[in-house]
Amino acid sequence: MASSIYSLVYYSRNYIASDETTFAANVDQILAKSRLNNQRDEITGALLFNAGCFAQVLEGPLDTVEAAFERIQQDERHGDVSLLALNPIEHRSFPNWAMGFIGTSKIHAERFADIGSSSGFDPSRLTGDEINSLLRELAIEEEAA
Amino acid sequence: MNAVTSFLHKTEADPSSMPSYEKILELLPRPVIFVGSDGIVLYANPSTEVLLGTVIGRDVHELFPGFMSGLISMPGALSSVLVSWNEVAFEAAFAALGNGRFLIDLRPSLQASITSMPSDMDDLTGLAKRNALLSHLSCALSVKAPSSFVAIHCLDLDRFKMVNDMLGHAVGDLLLQKVANRLTSACRKGDIVARLGGDEFVVLQNDVNDEAAAETLASRIVDLVGRTYVINGHTINIGASVGVALSSAGIQARDLLRNGDLALYEAKRAGRGRYRTFESGMDALLLNRREMEIDLRRALALKQFKLHYQPFLDVTTNKVDGFEALLRWEHPKKGNIPPLSFIPLAEENGLIVKIGEWVIRAACMEALSWPEDMVVAVNVSPLQFKSDTLLETVAAALERSGLPAHRLEIEITEGALLDDTEKVVQTLNALRNLGVKISMDDFGTGYSSLSYLQKFPFNKIKIDRSFVAGHSTDSEAILRSIASLGRSLGMAITAEGVETAEQLARIRGERCTHVQGYLTGRPMSTHQIPDFLRQNDLQTEKL
Ligand SMILES: Cc1cc2nc3c(=O)[nH]c(=O)nc-3n(C[C@H](O)[C@H](O)[C@H](O)COP(=O)(O)O)c2cc1C
Numbered sequence: 001m002a003s004s005i006y007s008l009v010y011y012s013r014n015y016i017a018s019d020e021t022t023f024a025a026n027v028d029q030i031l032a033k034s035r036l037n038n039q040r041d042e043i044t045g046a047l048l049f050n051a052g053c054f055a056q057v058l059e060g061p062l063d064t065v066e067a068a069f070e071r072i073q074q075d076e077r078h079g080d081v082s083l084l085a086l087n088p089i090e091h092r093s094f095p096n097w098a099m100g101f102i103g104t105s106k107i108h109a110e111r112f113a114d115i116g117s118s119s120g121f122d123p124s125r126l127t128g129d130e131i132n133s134l135l136r137e138l139a140i141e142e143e144a145a
Numbered sequence: 146m147n148a149v150t151s152f153l154h155k156t157e158a159d160p161s162s163m164p165s166y167e168k169i170l171e172l173l174p175r176p177v178i179f180v181g182s183d184g185i186v187l188y189a190n191p192s193t194e195v196l197l198g199t200v201i202g203r204d205v206h207e208l209f210p211g212f213m214s215g216l217i218s219m220p221g222a223l224s225s226v227l228v229s230w231n232e233v234a235f236e237a238a239f240a241a242l243g244n245g246r247f248l249i250d251l252r253p254s255l256q257a258s259i260t261s262m263p264s265d266m267d268d269l270t271g272l273a274k275r276n277a278l279l280s281h282l283s284c285a286l287s288v289k290a291p292s293s294f295v296a297i298h299c300l301d302l303d304r305f306k307m308v309n310d311m312l313g314h315a316v317g318d319l320l321l322q323k324v325a326n327r328l329t330s331a332c333r334k335g336d337i338v339a340r341l342g343g344d345e346f347v348v349l350q351n352d353v354n355d356e357a358a359a360e361t362l363a364s365r366i367v368d369l370v371g372r373t374y375v376i377n378g379h380t381i382n383i384g385a386s387v388g389v390a391l392s393s394a395g396i397q398a399r400d401l402l403r404n405g406d407l408a409l410y411e412a413k414r415a416g417r418g419r420y421r422t423f424e425s426g427m428d429a430l431l432l433n434r435r436e437m438e439i440d441l442r443r444a445l446a447l448k449q450f451k452l453h454y455q456p457f458l459d460v461t462t463n464k465v466d467g468f469e470a471l472l473r474w475e476h477p478k479k480g481n482i483p484p485l486s487f488i489p490l491a492e493e494n495g496l497i498v499k500i501g502e503w504v505i506r507a508a509c510m511e512a513l514s515w516p517e518d519m520v521v522a523v524n525v526s527p528l529q530f531k532s533d534t535l536l537e538t539v540a541a542a543l544e545r546s547g548l549p550a551h552r553l554e555i556e557i558t559e560g561a562l563l564d565d566t567e568k569v570v571q572t573l574n575a576l577r578n579l580g581v582k583i584s585m586d587d588f589g590t591g592y593s594s595l596s597y598l599q600k601f602p603f604n605k606i607k608i609d610r611s612f613v614a615g616h617s618t619d620s621e622a623i624l625r626s627i628a629s630l631g632r633s634l635g636m637a638i639t640a641e642g643v644e645t646a647e648q649l650a651r652i653r654g655e656r657c658t659h660v661q662g663y664l665t666g667r668p669m670s671t672h673q674i675p676d677f678l679r680q681n682d683l684q685t686e687k688l
Contacts, residue, residue, distance in 0.1 A: 008375070066375045070323060073372045074330050083373045083380055 005092060006062045008069055009085040009128035011055040012078040026077060027101070034099035043068055044092050046100035046135040054078055055131050059092045085128025093136050102135060175252050176235070180205050182245025182290050184335065196253065197229050205249075206334050227251065245290040267340045269318055270325035278339035278347055282398040285337075285351055293352050295392040296359035298366060299405035300328075302344035303384035303417045312379055319376045320383070327369045331362065347405070356391060356422065363389045363420035371418060386412040387420035407431055414493075434490060440476065441487060441496055445503060449475050452507055453668035454521070456677065457639055457661040460653050463685045465678055467520025467554065469661065470508040471668050472500070492528055501529045502538045509546035509553060511671040516678060522554040524586065527561040536575050543579065550580030556607065558586045562597050573601050584639075589627060598634060605659070606631045610642025613652065613662070621651070628656040 016026045027049065038044065043060035056072075058065050073081055094100055170177060176193035178200065180186055186208070189200045197208060206212050209227045227237040227249075235251040242248055265277040273281065285295045302324065309317035321344065328338045328348060337349040348366065353359050370385035388409025390401055404423040410431065412421035444450055454468035474482040491497040505523055512521035529535050543550055555576060562569055573583055584605035585597065589612055598606075612624045624640070631638045640652045643662030652660050669677060 006378070062378055066377075069375050070326075073374075074327055074369065079368065079372075081372055083375065086375060086378065086380060 004062070004088045005059055005090075006065050007057060007059040007085065007087055007089045007093070007132065008065050008083070009055075009057050009131050010069075010081050010083045011053055011131065012081040014049060014053050014077075015079055016077050030077070031099060031101050037068065037071075038098045041065075041068060044094045044097050044099075046094050046097055046102060048102040048135055055135065057094065057132050057135055059089060059094065084131060087128075093132060100135075175250075178205070178208075178249045178251065179242075180247055180249065182288075187246075193251075196233055196251075197231065239284060239288075241284075241287040245288050247288045270322055270340050272325050272329075272346075273337055273339040275339070275341050278337065278341070278349065279398050279402075281337045281339075282349055282401065285349060286392055286396065286398060286401070289351070289392070293354060294359070295401070296350040296353045296362070297390045297401050297405040298348040298350065298359075298363055298420075299388040299390075299402070299409040300346045300348070300366060300370070301386050301409055301413065302346075302370070303386060303413075305344040305383055308381055308383060312376075312381070316376055316379060316381075320374060320381060323374055323376070324370055327372075328366065331365050331369050347402070353391065359389050359391055360420070360422060363387045363422075367418065367420055384418035386417045388412050388423065389420055390423040404428075437487065437490055438494055438496070441491060441494075441500075444474060444476070445496075445499060449477070450500065450503065450507075451475055451670070452504065452511065453670060454511075454674060455661060455668040456666035456681075457522070457659050458665050458681075460649075460657060460660050463681075465519065465666075465681055466659065467522060467552075468512075468515075468674065469522040469556070470504060470524070472504060472524075488526075492526060495528065497526045497528050498532045498534070501526055502534070505538055506542045506545070509542040509548045512552060513546050513548050514671070515674055518552060519674075519678075520552050520554050520582070521548075522556050522584065524556045524558075525561070527558065530557070530561045530569055530572060536572060536579075539576060539581060540579060543581075551582065554582040554584055554604070556584050556586040559588075559590070559597060562600070566600060570601055584637075587641075589623065595630075598630070598636075602634070603636050605637040605639060607639040607641050607661075608657070610662075613640050613642050613648055614644070621655075624652075624657075625655045632656055632658070 016023050031047070034047070038058075038060070041060060041064035043058055043064055045056060045058040045060075048055045058068055060068075069083075164172070170190045173190055174192055176196055177190045178186055178193055179188035184205045186200045186203055186205060189197075193200055200208055207230065209229055212227065227235050229235065233253060235253055237252075238250045240248040240250070265274055266272070267274050282295070282297070289295055305317070305320070308320060321340070324344075324346065325338065325340065328346060332338060332348060332350070333352075335351040337351075339347045339349070341347060348362070350359060350362055366387055367385050371383070374381040374383070386409060388405045388407065388411065390404035390408055392401055404427075407427045408421045408423040411427055412419050415421060451473045452470045453473050454470055456465045456468050458464065459466050472484050472488075474484070474487060476482050488497065491500055501524075505525075508521045508523045512519065515521075525535065529538075539553070539555070542548075543553065557573075577583060582604040583601070584607055585603045586607050587609045588606045589609045606627065608624060608627055612620045612627070615621070628638045637658045638656070639659035639661055640648075640655075640657040641661050643649050643652060643660045643664050645664060648662075649660060649664055666677065666681075
């Protein structure tokens with residue numbers, strides 16, 4: 001059997017202090033670590049954040065995705081992690097992103113000014129598929145920006 | 146005091162015949178290390194350096210990565226194995242020197258390789274086992290600084306058995322490993338995580354400043370262990386209940402563990418997925434419950450249970466249709482114990498199944514002597530439904546007493562329908578096939594009462610007393626809707642807890658078919674029934 005690729009989608013509550021420098025430093029650290037680990041683990045995906053929550057798609061071999069998710073679960077920087085989907089997939093949605101980050105480019109800075117408030121964007125109302133396509137859409141815009 | 150400590154305690158030596166004690170320590174061919182309360186090595190003899198390199202000023206945890214999570218035993222106890230950073234195995238003995246300082250006496254161990262530990266280490270998780278935990282705990286209690294505490298966190302996984310049953314032991318084992326890993330990640334370096342077997346874990350938290358610090362860890366454990374797991378593509382959700390206990394002056398390891406267990410018991414009783422901290426009243430509570438449990442077991446054998454019967458009447462004819470059997474416990478010393486004080490306990494320890502069987506048998510026997518076709522209604526606990534013997538019990542009780550099946554009514558609460566509905570419905574159908582009537586008790590108190598009506602054609606719905614007593618227009622509207630809904634489904638409707646004539650009048654207006662309550666008859670013993678019926682008939686004729 002060809003090693004199949006799985007996609008895992010979750011959202012969680014952001015526990016990082018909301019002052020900008022602490023938050024930026026933490027996100028940078030998470031992304032740097034993620035990109036390093038994910039490259040090693042053949043994981044791709046995207047991470048979206050706002051003041052209230054994180055939403056993330058991880059795609060890759062089941063064992064490394066499970067291991068990454070387990071590490072992420074133990075991370076004190078967030079909590080209330082809700083797993084929305086875990087499915088085998090035919091193709092990766094984020095083939096070029098060891099861990100794409102949505103929220104840095106100018107377009108999104110504006111967009112997030114709005115959805116960045118914890119009330120503006122509420123991933124708990126979205127399904128795994130919806131988050132997946134939302135992140136995908138945002139990722140494409142971000143790449144173009 | 147062992148040989149080494151006595152060296153340190155003696156300061157004078159006889160210069161003529163003996164070298165100084167310091168010299169002896171220097172000559173001693175095996176390492177002796179003196180550690181300060183902060184875990185930093187303050188003294189080491191030269192042999193130490195040969196085997197371990199420079200150690201003075203280093204953290205003992207660093208020297209022995211397994212320290213605390215390695216194996217420590219109490220002074221006087223058999224020595225245990227410690228493995229150094231450079232993988233030399235030692236038999237280690239400890240001596241507490243007060244104020245959190247201690248001495249380690251190390252003997253290089255020939256046989257004691259790293260693999261000689263398994264007896265004290267859990268193979269599956271690599272955590273300490275009971276004995277190792279106990280010696281760690283004793284050691285921690287004896288070396289701790291007077292101003293700090295040692296805390297014990299006893300934990301139990303909620304729903305672990307279900308995971309094991311549904312996904313198999315292989316997944317269950319992986320889950321235990323992940324739990325072990327999460328627990329370890331929640332702890333600090335000097336803390337110990339142990340697995341006592343099954344899904345029972347204990348965390349030993351060292352250097353705890355106050356209760357709040359212990360509770361912070363406990364709540365972190367509840368949170369962390371309760372987060373979703375993903376294993377072999379399965380999404381698994383379990384919870385953790387935690388009992389916390391803090392050391393008190395002079396407490397022994399076993400007692401501290403027991404306190405943690407008591408607190409765990411309370412956490413589980415309080416609804417699982419939470420922590421509880423030990424309080425001194427808890428042992429008394431448990432003792433009470435234990436006593437009550439012993440009493441309960443005896444009560445059956447000593448025939449201390451009695452049944453009382455409360456009539457239910459047809460609201461249109463005012464005639465008694467039957468009686469609900471109510472359990473009474475006549476304790477020889479404590480007098481009448483109300484069901485609410487012992488049924489929950491009986492449910493907890495499973496005795497309810499035996500008691501429930503007795504109720505069914507006794508009710509059938511007694512009802513046989515009642516006039517006419519009086520029905521006897523018997524409450525059946527959710528646990529009886531799960532016990533697989535209910536059908537048999539009912540069939541046997543009917544056969545032995547000779548009571549026609551249509552005179553027996555089984556009352557179930559929504560609790561019985563909550564889980565495993567399929568199986569419950571099967572049992573209900575089988576009971577119905579015997580000819581027994583089935584009614585739903587306390588209707589309206591659960592979350593999804595209505596959905597159950599669809600699953601099974603009950604003969605009767607008993608509307609909870611709260612809707613009858615309620616004076617609000619809401620409860621009246623609810624009462625009316627339930628009644629008309631039930632009737633349109635062809636079910637009889639009993640209003641429970643009717644106490645006043647005004648309530649009775651209201652019930653009549655709301656399409657209820659039956660009424661039960663103090664107004665229409667208090668619970669009575671079986672021999673009072675013929676008299677009661679005669680009286681009631683007289684009154685009815687007068688109406
Ligand atoms: C919202 C969020 C997303 C994260 N995403 C990843 C990820 O995609 N990959 C990863 O390896 N770590 C991720 N982390 C970091 C992990 O929680 C953890 O810190 C890291 O994997 C530890 O790696 P290490 O064991 O190599 O030090 C994430 C953390 C947070 C809070």
